[in-house]
Amino acid sequence: MRTIIHVDMDAFFASVEQLDHPEYRGKPVIVGARPESGRGVVAACSYEARKFGIHSAMPITIAFRRCPEGIYVTPRGARYKEISREIFRVFGDFTDLVEPLSIDEGFLDVTGSLCLFGTGEKIGQLIKERVFEETGLVASVGVAPNKFLAKIASDINKPDGLCVVDPDRVFEFLHPLPIKRLWGVGAKTADKLSSRGVRTIGDLAHLGADGVRAILGPHGLDLYRLAMGEDDREVETGREAKSIGNEVTFSEDTADTERVKRALLALSDKVAGRLRKAGVETLGVSIKLRDEKFSTITRSVTLEKPTALTGVIYHYALALLSETGWHGERRFRLVGVTANKLAEPGGHLSQPELFDTGEADERLVREREGRAAEAVDLIRSKFGVEALKRGSLVPGDPKKVK
Ligand SMILES: [Mg+2]
Structure with a gap:
């Protein structure tokens, strides 16, 4: 049984801007294209901006219409990378098995670190504390027996979340969630499934492997395995073949x-x-x-x-x-x-x-x-x-x- 942690910084670019500019704190901050340019999208926005219905990848003109009083800033890539390095340095203090997913997000296999630190939950808590000490920024953490569950878990209690999936209670955690939470379920697949009354991950699991295959073809079997909480992919460090x-x-x-x-x-x-x-x-x-x-x-x-x-x-x-x-x-x-x-x-x-x-x-x-x-x-x-x-x-x- 492995213990995998997924760490994801909360509203990363916008949080860095609020960190470096105290006057931005508590305000809607939108990082992305200049609104007056009339083109481009939102790269990230603060939680205060999300209350206005703004989200990343939204056209910047729509964001501006929803929140003209927001603080619009252009991304400072070099600064974000600098902080990213500090975050990953913290991860490296807990395990060598770190897989970066993006500038502010990664998987950690901490199975071999449990004897040093105690439980996965303890390591998750320590990572959050250390990241905050080193950068002043807040991360959400998911702890689970595999990558798929850890990634879902980190997203559950955002921001400042810590969610632990007990290996004995995977179905309790997973099955009430909407089908769109499964990797590989886009709008099309979701429509196909919901027209057959399949709305939660549990609904999909209850169809059984054959039932899922009948609706979605062979591709459905991968989804079925995820719905059963199974994911045996390893944390890939990218340094070398492990x-x-x-x-x-x-x-x-x-x-x-x-x-x-x-x-x-x-x-x-x-x-x-x-x-x-x-x-x-x-x-x-x-x-x-x-x-x-x-x-x-x-x-x-x-x-x-x-x-x-x-x-x-x-x-x-x-x-x-x-x-x-x-x-x-x-x-x-x-x-x-x-x-x-x-x-x-x-x-x-x-x-x-x-x-x-x-x-x-x-x-x-x-x-x-x-x-x-x-x-x-x-x-x-x-x-x-x-x-x-x-x-x-x-x-x-x-x-x-x-
Ligand atoms: Mg993030």
Whole structure:
């Protein structure tokens, strides 16, 4: 279970103007084009201006008609960027996993920071306090088990909001909300849905995957997963690839353990090949299993030593599969294997003193497989991925393979 925080500054540009110009405080401030120019839009406006029905992206002429007494200012990009850097510096004090969404908004994965700070709620509170101390500006914060829920949560009690979505009460939080809150629901989709009586996210969830697909087509399944509170996208720092993963959707849902294992092997092989191609190894392996009802299980493990070998990744993928306790009770539609915690290769090989004799033997085995893997990569780079398949990747009875 992850803890994701979404931080969004309140009326950012307008708040910076009110911060730098105390005489603007408590007044309608509209940042954007000059009204006398007759063209252009509102970039941001203060909460006082919103009371006049002004909002961002509105033509500036309409804003001026609604509130001629407002304070109209042109944006000062350099100043906003300067404050943005301070805000993101604060985020960096709580986690390395920060994904900027815009100048005043970002996702933080604080899962690994909980042991230092306590709960997600505590971290959210601390971030708000620190941002205010450093910049004098107010942020709204959402804390949730995934990005989608965190983003909705930060918007719920704006301004100066702090909203925590309890992982055990996701539906209570999500289902009463209007359908437009779902990412990817525009006016058209909303109309289509409301003509069928679907107005809240809960209404959509209650249709079931098939019901949603019947109305919206395959695109509807993504919305259905969001309506079920599911979103497994990672916080992407953008600095480098954090993970390499592959997944496969079966042609029909399957409860066949051999088929699932074969898929895990094929995926492990693909992932290992990509790791070696990228010149990295992984210290973490995770698997993902999505069943016929679209609920998703993920399991991850941290390895003792980094690897880029099919056999090792597959070994852990199988261990994770057995950890789920699944023995063919339900059918899966999709499986995935991901190498996370990518690391530069060779770290463990350059420190042989760390190994006792048993591990040294294991190391030799790994080195041997490493050389075999290199040969495989060489052949593949010349003749394509299909040129070499491990025995059990070939469909059908392995004994019949020529
Ligand atoms: Mg904002």
